[in-house]
């Protein structure tokens with residue numbers, strides 16, 4: 001199972017893993033529940049009392065049955081009626097009932113306390129995770145699959161909470177119950193207890209023998225479930241492309257294959273579970289029959305009383321059940337610890353460097369931007385940008401040009417401080433952006449990306465995302481500036497129309513206009529525009545172009561340009577290649593330089 005300890009491989013929520021550092025993880029868990037020690041102490045006392053009473057009840061019942069049995073025999077020989085009075089038997093039966101009641105109460109108490117303990121812990125971890133997610137750098141999300149993050153926040157936490165609620169309690173009570181029952185059994189009869197131990201040993205041996213196989217099939221099944229989920233996800237997200245390329249048959253064949261594999265794996269794993277349990281129970285039953293035969297003989301010999309006979313069987317049940325479950329309990333506890341370990345791993349991930357303690361503040365930026373000898377790589381070993389320098393005056397339009405992968409988006413990522421530069425600096429109005437808080441820096445920027453993001457909510461709420469307290473008039477004014485007001489009014493509920501299911505009921509162009517409205521509303525000093533490519537029709541493209549032009553007015557604007565025709569009026573064109581700016585200047589200067597830009601320009605227009 002060692003390969004399962006690699007967090008990368010655990011993305012599909014595979015069950016039955018083992019923790020890497022059990023002691024360390026337990027220690028950390030212990031420290032993170034320091035506010036709940038009192039609760040745990042009460043649970044511990046309750047578990048001890050529950051176990052003691054559960055062990056005491058059969059002995060007491062043996063005493064009562066023997067007492068009554070003697071009374072019945074005496075009454076029989078005397079020919080008198082047998083009667084139970086308060087003094088004779090009644091009081092004992094009442095006390096026995098009290099013991100049963102108390103065990104039930106302690107059981108309820110400890111179950112309740114443990115579930116609230118586990119829920120408190122999981123709420124705390126959930127909060128820590130969500131805070132952590134907001135502090136993690138984007139590079140974490142680059143290298144971690146979405147499924148893994150979801151699995152951490154949902155599956156792992158649930159698994160851990162469940163194991164703490166039921167598994168741990170069972171483990172504690174099981175230990176006490178087995179030890180206590182065995183002691184009592186030995187006291188009653190060494191021979192009968194030895195028979196019990198031999199058969200339980202056999203049952204455990206068979207459980208171990210088959211558990212490796214059961215585990216193997218269970219893991220296979222889990223992998224098949226992941227496979228089916230992936231197929232469904234793929235078929236759903238790619239449904240348009242699948243239809244467009246007439247691949248429905250292949251897609252459903254792949255799905256069918258995954259389903260068949262899952263059915264086969266489930267059959268095997270269910271068979272193992274369903275075949276093993278009765279087999280093990282059979283071994284246990286054989287043991288019990290043998291004990292009954294021997295005990296019956298002892299009963300006839302008079303070396304065992306009726307009361308002890310029945311009490312012994314109560315102990316057999318109390319001891320054998322936890323013993324056969326112990327393998328499962330250990331597995332589930334280990335798997336819960338592995339889950340907890342992954343949660344801690346995520347909480348230990350390196351965070352964004354903290355904002356400065358006394359940050360500089362730029363309330364309303366003028367919009368001057370300077371890159372000074374910026375050097376950057378997404379990974380330490382691979383430097384993408386060697387040495388980038390340029391200066392932009394407030395209100396200027398800067399076009400960033402370059403082939404795919406040239407580093408245009410990266411430049412913007414650095415400007416927004418989504419990633420930190422390796423060396424050099426980026427200045428906004430002469431202030432190093434690292435001296436500002438990230439919130440202050442980003443508050444001075446507005447972004448319109450091709451990859452528009454709208455959330456499930458009304459159109460008004462979506463526009464107001466950049467300024468949640470904006471009035472309806474301001475929202476409508478922003479929509480008008482973005483030339484999307486007319487479209488919104490044609491919708492069934494206007495600005496209160498709820499966008500759902502990824503906002504598929506509105507077109508790509510309209511989505512982009514809505515995100516332009518969003519930026520209009522927050523009125524930033526610097527804007528970043530990712531020009532629309534061919535995914536919209538010419539008319540919508542013109543609308544977007546006009547809305548963007550209006551947005552750029554009076555602001556410093558960085559435009560990631562795909563068509564050179566739209567940037568001839570730019571104050572500064574940055575021509576990028578392999579992460580570096582190889583030419584910069586305005587359109588005329590670059591044409592006169594007769595370099596890469598001129599070549600590209602003429603290739604597009606001649």
Ligand SMILES: Nc1ncnc2c1ncn2[C@@H]1O[C@H](COP(=O)(O)OP(=O)(O)OP(=O)(O)O)[C@@H](O)[C@H]1O
Nearest residue numbers: 142378379384402403404405406407408409410411
């Ligand atoms: N998050 C990331 N982690 C690692 N490498 C990245 C990351 N994002 C981009 N890169 C790499 O950095 C280089 C520049 O990418 P970038 O996205 O900046 O290019 P681009 O000019 O914006 O391209 P496009 O026009 O296709 O969007 C590419 O080689 C890309 O593979």
